Amino acid sequence: MKITIIAGARPNFMKIAPIIEAIQKEAKKGSDINYRLVHTGQHYDKKMSHDFFEQLGIPEPDANLGAGGGTQAEQTANIMVGFEKELIKNPADLVLVVGDVTSTMACSIVAKKLNTKVAHVEAGIRSGDLSMPEEINRMVTDAITDYFFTTSEIANTNLRKNGVDEGSIFYVGNTMIDTLLKQMPNFKKPPVWDQADLKDKEYLVITLHRPANVDQEQDLKTLIDEIVALSRELPIIFPVHPRTAQMLSNIGIEAPNLHMIEPLSYLEFNYLVKYAKAVITDSGGITEETTVMGVPCMTLRNNTERPETITTGTNELLGTDPKALKPYMEILFNGEWKKGAIPKFWDGKTAAKIVEHLVYLFIKDAKIIS
Known part of the structure; x- marks a missing residue:
């Protein structure tokens, strides 16, 4: 199973780090799974890109599209043009996108137009505010996604309301929290x-x-x-x-x-x-x-x-x-702030569950095709 993972902006890096680690662990067990990491270059500031790769132990990207800067339309177009060339040259069984940045939407569109399946990590979240570019990115991505990995029951409900089949929704938790819990002992003053x-x-x-x-x-x-x-x-x-x-x-x-x-x-x-x-x-x-x-x-x-x-x-x-x-x-x-609790499945095990589902889905699809 060949997976192309997309990263483009700061929030993406925390979300892909545990997924890459989980894929590597699964491959060592003997599973036929590998990945190619594509950085779109949406964020090109060192503090917002390179430092995160170093600190989170993310391998150097296999490709950097260098698509940062410009207006929303220019950036979207640049990412799509660059990623189309990348995916044609390096075909994948699945394109995995995370979050709700421009790269998420743009690469999902390219993948589907090239008949490649899409998995969206952090699917189904909604603000209801169409003035936010991120909301449009979420809606477009979820409209063409094949596999939906969600962080909450609220996200599941949003997807169901949009007619998403229950069998395509996987309530797994939050990969950003996987990274947070792993890195907490390494926080630097x-x-x-x-x-x-x-x-x-x-x-x-x-x-x-x-x-x-x-x-x-x-x-x-x-x-x-x-x-x-x-x-x-x-x-x-x-x-x-x-x-x-x-x-x-x-x-x-x-x-x-x-x-x-x-x-x-x-x-x-x-x-x-x-x-x-x-x-x-x-x-x-x-x-x-x-x-x-x-x-x-x-x-x-x-x-x-x-x-x-x-x-x-x-x-x-x-x-x-x-x-x-x-x-x-x-x-x-006054010391009266609510205590709060941790949402269900925000336990540091989300990425492993995502990879487990993907391996199963790939095997199931292979049997259907054969």
């Missing part, structure tokens, strides 16, 4: 820990990159000013996403306890998250990590594709109005 004299549970971490929060200078300034005002002078660590950096340079925000730093590697960033008093973010993936680590999390969005982090975990959905922060910050500082 970042330089800012000593520079800002940080102490366990005595600082906040914020991340912002979504257009609703960062595209308007005054709105971004108001939001950060509000976080600073409510922080009770605790240090605020703000690894600045490239999307946000230019906007911040125009605003000129300063506060004694606000530490704006460059993006961190996976191991350094999660060290900060693990020991933070709370995380304020507009990222979906971070809400999963905080849930597993039991860290209070406030999501500055009007919707989320990961509702289990709220219903089960430590996350709360605040919306994009900075005024919504105050009551939640009071709950936090």
